[in-house]
Amino acid sequence: MSRIGIMGGTFDPIHIGHLIAAVSAMEAAELDEVWFIPAATPPLKPNAPIADEQHRLEMVKLATRHEPRFRVLDIELKRGGTSYSIDTIASLMEQHEGCDFHYIVGSDRIHDLPQWHRAEELRQRIGFIGLNRPSAPLQPELLPQAWRSSVAIITAPQIEISSTELRKRAAQGKSLRYFVADEVEQYIRRYHLYE
DSSP states (O other), X not given: OEEEEEEEEOOXXXXXXXXXXXXXXXXXXXOSEEEEEEOSBOTTOSSOOSSOHHHHHHHXXXXXXXXXXXXXXXXXXXXXXXXXXXXXXXXXXXXXXXXXXXXXXXXXXXXXXXXXXXXXXXXXXXXXXXXXXXTBOOXXXXXXXXXXXXXXXXXXXXXXXXXXXXXXXXXXXXXOBTTBOHXXXXXXXXXXXXX
């Protein structure tokens, strides 16, 4: 049975922090692959993505193309509307019966897990891999007892990069080099994203 990590998010834009998190989770949790799934409309973020979905999808493809264990799926973009994880997992489990799925979640979102749409059903179907982030240290004791055993906490390099800050840098004409893959920076400049 293949162990698959799921990286969801707006990826507006995708940056090296996302890629390092994916590699760290893959190694620490012994995942066979990590699948990146850009969200159409994330339920727990107040603002809609700035770049349209095709630009965000293309940036994820560019950022991940050199790692054969990374895949990009547009399942949530095709479905449209609010991207609920339970709907995505239900579809993936139906299409990929031989896979064991694990959501990769940053520490800034871990404590929200019990508030996710149909959270208990989701918890019973998949596992979660919690990544520590410097701005929001993990506190598993704040999770309900049932959730604590569903979250495998791993240590990853502490790189604090914000897509919000990268959009500001792009708008100000500042370099994005080393923050995002070179191909992603070139794409952002070519299409004048975030200006």
